[in-house]
Amino acid sequence: MADWHNSKEWNKARAYAKTVLDPECVICGAELTGGDWTIDHIRPPSVTGDPNHDIANLQSLCRVCNGRKSDKTAVRAAWKNSRW
Numbered sequence: 001m002a003d004w005h006n007s008k009e010w011n012k013a014r015a016y017a018k019t020v021l022d023p024e025c026v027i028c029g030a031e032l033t034g035g036d037w038t039i040d041h042i043r044p045p046s047v048t049g050d051p052n053h054d055i056a057n058l059q060s061l062c063r064v065c066n067g068r069k070s071d072k073t074a075v076r077a078a079w080k081n082s083r084w
Helices: 008-020 063-069
Strands: 037-041 058-062
Touching: 008 037, 008 058, 037 063, 058 063
Parallel strands: none
Antiparallel strands: 037 058
């Protein structure tokens, strides 16, 4: 796991994201609660080389979709979320 996963900046960004993002997986549409709600980078740090924790680069995913997406950039459907 990358060092930034344990950083104060990431913990703060993730907590903030859960206050402004919808609790719905942007890939499968599942309603997210508790431990199933993960915050994911749209453009992953492993691809960009920069752990950009800006809210514009974060999205809500369920654990299953987050695991499948891994370190890839997901192909998004515009009808799902206008942020893309």
